[in-house]
Amino acid sequence: MRQPTLQDVADTAGVHRGTASRALNPATRHLVNADTADRVDRAARSLGYRPNPIARSLKTSRSASIGLVIPDLTNPLFPPIARGVEDVLGEVGYNAWIVNTDNDPAREAAAVESMRVRNVEGFVFATARLEHPLLAELVAAGNPVVLVNRRVTGPEIPSVTSDDATGVGLAVRHLVELGHEKIAHLAGPQDLSTGRGRLRAFRQALEDHGLPDEPARRIICPSWTEAAGAAALTQLLDSDVDFTAVLAGNDMLALGCYDVLAERGLSCPGDLSIVGFNDMPFIDKLSPPLTSVRIPHYELGAEAARLLLTEIQEPGRHPRSVLLPLTLVVRGSTGPLP
Numbered sequence: 001m002r003q004p005t006l007q008d009v010a011d012t013a014g015v016h017r018g019t020a021s022r023a024l025n026p027a028t029r030h031l032v033n034a035d036t037a038d039r040v041d042r043a044a045r046s047l048g049y050r051p052n053p054i055a056r057s058l059k060t061s062r063s064a065s066i067g068l069v070i071p072d073l074t075n076p077l078f079p080p081i082a083r084g085v086e087d088v089l090g091e092v093g094y095n096a097w098i099v100n101t102d103n104d105p106a107r108e109a110a111a112v113e114s115m116r117v118r119n120v121e122g123f124v125f126a127t128a129r130l131e132h133p134l135l136a137e138l139v140a141a142g143n144p145v146v147l148v149n150r151r152v153t154g155p156e157i158p159s160v161t162s163d164d165a166t167g168v169g170l171a172v173r174h175l176v177e178l179g180h181e182k183i184a185h186l187a188g189p190q191d192l193s194t195g196r197g198r199l200r201a202f203r204q205a206l207e208d209h210g211l212p213d214e215p216a217r218r219i220i221c222p223s224w225t226e227a228a229g230a231a232a233l234t235q236l237l238d239s240d241v242d243f244t245a246v247l248a249g250n251d252m253l254a255l256g257c258y259d260v261l262a263e264r265g266l267s268c269p270g271d272l273s274i275v276g277f278n279d280m281p282f283i284d285k286l287s288p289p290l291t292s293v294r295i296p297h298y299e300l301g302a303e304a305a306r307l308l309l310t311e312i313q314e315p316g317r318h319p320r321s322v323l324l325p326l327t328l329v330v331r332g333s334t335g336p337l338p
Helices: 006-013 017-024 034-047 053-060 078-090 105-117 133-140 164-177 193-208 226-238 251-264 297-313
Strands: 065-070 095-100 123-125 145-148 159-162 183-187 218-220 245-248 273-278 291-294 322-324 327-329
Touching (some): 006 017, 017 034, 065 078, 065 105, 078 095, 078 297, 105 133, 123 297, 159 164, 164 183, 164 193, 164 245, 164 327, 183 193, 183 226, 183 251, 193 218, 218 226, 251 273
Parallel strands (some): 065 095, 065 123, 145 159, 159 322, 183 218, 273 291
């Protein structure tokens, strides 16, 4: 059977084809009288009409879709961000094409090119490295781009990030108030703004409290993973460095610390207090529940989507960035100095 067309819907509803098109497009429906839009909806349902987004994209070079580039979908940090992006886009009839790069630049480049040929109207990147040539290329080509959770040192690109410096400061102050003065830091990769920024904030917080900045208590982890956290704490415990607390650069690194403590028969916080960063889902179910700096993940994604929609609608607007506040959630993994 022949598939019903937009013209069929317009004829059935007794309106012009352009009116039917606007009524069926969430982004332009407000331009149509409500009664007329309802009549078009009833006609489309009665005919079984379904808009063809690919055909619309080819005709208008607009797809009402954006690309959301995620480094690791298995990391619980990113699903709430993706949900925030999708919810805001859905309110205006846009969709997000989500791709996972596994932190592989070649895979990322291939995914981005695939989305570009399908006329996505912009990108939200959660994969940004401090030096990221692909982002510079996209911006130079006029593609709307917004960064979420990370920043770059190259071209000025709108970003939505958390106030990591304040978050680290809250964590260090909490440990100091418990009596800890010898605090170790498991820092994230230094080619990422999050890893570098949190390390810098940690060193500043030590200075603010008059504590020594001992290089041996700072371990640079090659990735934001549980295995990297375990390896880092193992290195510290096997050295002659004295420390009573650990501030992990994220919750996954903190989870690695839990693994090592369990293997060695050490208790938390009896032998070692641990603070994470991100406040991922379910870390309150650990034993003991993890004290962590809470990042508003959903709000990061939602605000990134709003910024991108502004970039799409106002291409000449000067780039702006948003910094969201953080809080410290105190749980059972931190305690007074033994």
